[in-house]
Structure formats: structure tokens, C-alpha cells
Amino acid sequence: MVEFKDVSVTYSSGVDALNKVNLKINDGDFAFVVGPSGAGKSTLIKLILKEIDATTGTVLVNGYNLRKLRRRKVPALRRTIGVVFQDFRLIPTMTVYENIAFVLRVIDAPAKYIRSRVPYVISLVGLSKKAKSYPTELSGGEQQRVALARALVNDPQLIIADEPTGNIDPELSYEIVELLKGINECGTTILMVTHEHDLVRYFGGRIININKGSIQFDEVIGGSNEDK
Amino acid sequence: MKISSFSYLIRQGFKGIWRNKMMTFASFCILLVSLIMVGFSILISINLDKIIGNIEEQSEVAVVVRDKVTNTEMIQLQTKIEEIPNVTEVDLYSRDQAWKDMMDKMTDAQKDYFKYADENPLPDVFRLKVKDIQKLNDTTSQIETFEGVESVQAPKEFADMLINFRRIFIIVAIAIVVALVLVSLIIISNTTRASVFTRRKEINIMKYVGATNSFIRIPFFIEGMLVGLVASVCALIITKFSYEGVYNILTHEHKLFGFFGFNNIYSFDSMFLAVTISYLVAGAFIGAIGTSISTGKHLKV
Numbered sequence A: 001m002v003e004f005k006d007v008s009v010t011y012s013s014g015v016d017a018l019n020k021v022n023l024k025i026n027d028g029d030f031a032f033v034v035g036p037s038g039a040g041k042s043t044l045i046k047l048i049l050k051e052i053d054a055t056t057g058t059v060l061v062n063g064y065n066l067r068k069l070r071r072r073k074v075p076a077l078r079r080t081i082g083v084v085f086q087d088f089r090l091i092p093t094m095t096v097y098e099n100i101a102f103v104l105r106v107i108d109a110p111a112k113y114i115r116s117r118v119p120y121v122i123s124l125v126g127l128s129k130k131a132k133s134y135p136t137e138l139s140g141g142e143q144q145r146v147a148l149a150r151a152l153v154n155d156p157q158l159i160i161a162d163e164p165t166g167n168i169d170p171e172l173s174y175e176i177v178e179l180l181k182g183i184n185e186c187g188t189t190i191l192m193v194t195h196e197h198d199l200v201r202y203f204g205g206r207i208i209n210i211n212k213g214s215i216q217f218d219e220v221i222g223g224s225n226e227d228k
Numbered sequence B: 001m002k003i004s005s006f007s008y009l010i011r012q013g014f015k016g017i018w019r020n021k022m023m024t025f026a027s028f029c030i031l032l033v034s035l036i037m038v039g040f041s042i043l044i045s046i047n048l049d050k051i052i053g054n055i056e057e058q059s060e061v062a063v064v065v066r067d068k069v070t071n072t073e074m075i076q077l078q079t080k081i082e083e084i085p086n087v088t089e090v091d092l093y094s095r096d097q098a099w100k101d102m103m104d105k106m107t108d109a110q111k112d113y114f115k116y117a118d119e120n121p122l123p124d125v126f127r128l129k130v131k132d133i134q135k136l137n138d139t140t141s142q143i144e145t146f147e148g149v150e151s152v153q154a155p156k157e158f159a160d161m162l163i164n165f166r167r168i169f170i171i172v173a174i175a176i177v178v179a180l181v182l183v184s185l186i187i188i189s190n191t192t193r194a195s196v197f198t199r200r201k202e203i204n205i206m207k208y209v210g211a212t213n214s215f216i217r218i219p220f221f222i223e224g225m226l227v228g229l230v231a232s233v234c235a236l237i238i239t240k241f242s243y244e245g246v247y248n249i250l251t252h253e254h255k256l257f258g259f260f261g262f263n264n265i266y267s268f269d270s271m272f273l274a275v276t277i278s279y280l281v282a283g284a285f286i287g288a289i290g291t292s293i294s295t296g297k298h299l300k301v
Helices: A041-048 A071-078 A096-106 A111-124 A140-152 A170-185 A197-203 B003-019 B021-058 B071-082 B095-105 B108-114 B133-144 B156-198 B200-208 B213-253 B255-260 B268-299
Strands: A002-010 A016-025 A030-034 A056-061 A081-084 A158-162 A189-193 A205-211 A214-221 B060-065 B087-093 B125-130 B149-153
Touching: A002 A041, A016 A041, A016 A214, A030 A041, A030 A170, A030 A197, A041 A056, A041 A158, A041 A189, A081 A140, A096 A111, A096 A140, A111 A140, A140 A158, A140 A170, A158 A170, A170 A189, A170 A197, B003 B021, B003 B213, B021 B156, B021 B213, B021 B268, B060 B071, B060 B133, B071 B087, B071 B125, B125 B133, B133 B149, B133 B156, B156 B200, B156 B213, B156 B268, B200 B213, B200 B268, B213 B268
Parallel strands: A030 A189, A030 A205, A081 A158, A158 A189
Antiparallel strands: A002 A016, A002 A056, A205 A214, B060 B125, B060 B149, B087 B125
């Protein structure tokens, strides 16, 4: 669960990135966060990951009050969150398998669990045949699927997808969102930041529109795919 | 941390060395030079300290005995002097011996002058050496209080000079070694910074997936430590052969150096264990800490 209570962020440069934002995303929700560049979407993500702290207000993420969370406890918070980035951020010197297994190694998972969990997650994103490939040998869509598997492998409570379709072909974008929807149906909360209105209109669901640091619109809309 | 995770991190450390061959080589060379410089500074320091120590040991104290002291009293006095913990050697230079030596050195004309002397005017003297020259004043004061002692003559000014010289020398030696270690750390951390910089993306991802700082640091730490250990073994070999070369010149080939006390320096074999351990510890420490310093900068995500 993610909850923002009167959260404001003012950067040291004097820029007000968020202004008294109140927001609640319940467990199991799927929400699109939309808005123009500089609206405050990235600030929202940075707050959830505790890369930055709110200037005022309270941020609660998966049971952690981030204002009170100590630096050394940040890894524990981040282990409850999976992140998918626009630029994939895969480690080029590691294979698909190693990139995903890496997350489990970080959290000190048993070797036996790693050996069974990683192939399973790779199969979920449909890349079993490419487990031994390196990221540079994959297409953009495939790389993003690896990133998705990496976000998923740890069975996090929340997945944040920051423009996950920004660097891939439009037709593959739908595939990625379908995958995210599938993960959501298994109970994981998904927060997807995107610029692509077509995608949002197609899938529908909860839409949070941020502009100039404030929430302009937060409602559930029906998707055009439901009409089909 | 589980053993499997630890072995994974160690493997990553080894892989890191291979992946960043050029940077590893650069770090290795810098560490090698630093270790040799620090090592030689320390070796020169401890040898100079030994030479000063030898000079100190050779400084002698003369205890002049009063006239008309009986033989029994003389023996008692010698025993009392020998019982002082700071005294190492006590030799009696008897008045008869002193008279004979003086006569031997005189020309016949000078001897004529003493021909009619009815009595030997010289006193009995105890010559003694002290263990710790810093306690020279206490020792002489103590001897002065003994029954039958006329006076005590000690090279106090020379001793003070040696003590001061040694004190300054130790401070300068420590300062040079500390400065060299610091410079090595800075250079190593700068060299590894480039290698860490190329892997900042990796570090960044680790942070996002919830890696603790120690988990991220360990492979870099192991990488730095291994480079440090290899550099210290090479530095040890170079130091051994260079030191032995210099040692042979000073002790065997050019005996003139013996005049300055250089023939008394330590042989490499006598210091082998200490030098080996110091090099390995210093190499591993500088390598590991230097790498950790440069990693720290990228951990603040």
C-alpha cells in the first residue's frame, strides 16, 4: 500500500515538485500515473523509493513510514518494491538468468530457491529460450521483459514501472502492459507511469493525472479493450 | 550472510579483476611502488635506529673511587653498581693499570719527571655501560650516593643530544611513513574510482533492488585486497633482493662503512617474517580500503 498525506517536495533549487499531494493506492490496485514532463511523476517515484525525502507530509509504503525510516533500513523497503525503468537498466556483463538471479542473491535467498524461482519467472515473461543470452543480444521488448522478470522475481508487494514502454515498439507496449496486468491479477500492486495516452485509454482502470505538482484527476475509467 | 552468498561475492571479486584488467594493472603498479617506498622507508628507519642504539650503548660512564678504599669496600661497591638494573657491564680500571698505561704512553723525558714520585696519584676507576641512555642521569645520581665514590663522569651532553636526535628521528620517520601511506591511499582510491565509475550503473541497480552497502562493497573490497596481496608479494621479492644487495655492500664489500656503525644493520633474514607480514597486511589494507573509499561515493542513492 502507498499513501501520501499532504506531501510537498521543494528541491534545493527552489523548485516546488509536489504540492500537498494526498494519494492512496491500495494493495492489489493497478494505477496509471500520467502527466506532462516536469509534472512531478519522477518525484513521486523517488519518494516511494526513498531516494529523496518529502519536505513536508508523510509517505507510507508497504507498512514503512518513510519519514521515520533509517538509512540502513532502506534496503529492506526496496526489497518490497520491484522497479522497471524506461532504459531497462540491465547489467550488460550478465546473462538474462544472472540479471534476474542477482536480485535474489542480493536478498540472500537460498541457492536452491534461486535455481527454481529464476527459470519460472523467465518462463512467465516468455524468454525461456533466451536465458543464456546477454542483454545486448535481445530486442528492446525482450530486454524490458527481462527487466519485468527482475522486478517480479522477488515477489514484491508493489511494482513501479517508470515509462516501461517508452523505449520499445508501440505494438510491444501492449504486450508489456498485458504482462503487468497479469502480475496484478496475482495480487501485486502496480504503479505505472506513462506518457502514452493511447495505452491508458485502451486498458483503462485507475488514472492519476499529475500536473504542476498537484493531482488534477484521480478516477477509474473504462478501457476500450473492454468494449471488444 | 549465507556461505553461498559469500562465495558468490568472492567470485564476483575475482571476475571484477578480469573484467577491469587495465585498471587492475594500474592499481597493481601504484601499490607496488607505494609498498616498496613505504617498506624501504621503514627498513632504513629501523636500521638507523639500531645504529643510534649502538652508539648509545658504547657511551661509557666512569666512576672514580676515593683514595684509601679497602679491597673489601671495592668489591662491595662493584656489587652495588652491578645491582643497578640500568647497568650492563662493569670493569675495574685499577690505579696500577692506569699508571702503567700512562707510563707506556709517555716519552722518556716525561717519565723522568715522574721518576721521583713516591706515590701513584691516580684513582681506581669503574668503567660501566648503561642499558638505557635516557636513564643516565638517574643512574649516575644513584652511584654518586654510594660509599667510597669520589665522582661520576658521564657523557651527559652527548647523551642528551642522542636522545633528542633519536626523538626527532622517530617523529620524522613516522611522519614520512604516514604521509606515504596516505598518498598511496589517495592514488589507489583515484585509480579504482575510474573502475568503479564504469560500474556505477551496476551499483545503482543493486541499490534499487535492495542491496545493502556491504553487499555492494564486498566484491570491490575483495578485488582491491587481492590486487594488494599480489602487489605485496612482488614488492617483497624486490625488497629482499635490493636490501640484500645493499646489505652485502655495507657489511662485506666496503668495510669502511663499519666505521659509521653500518656493519651492525639487520640482515634481511632476521626481519623476513616481520617484513612479509607487514607487506601482506599493508598491501591488502591499502588495496581494500582504497577501493572502498571510491565505492562509497556511488552508494548514496
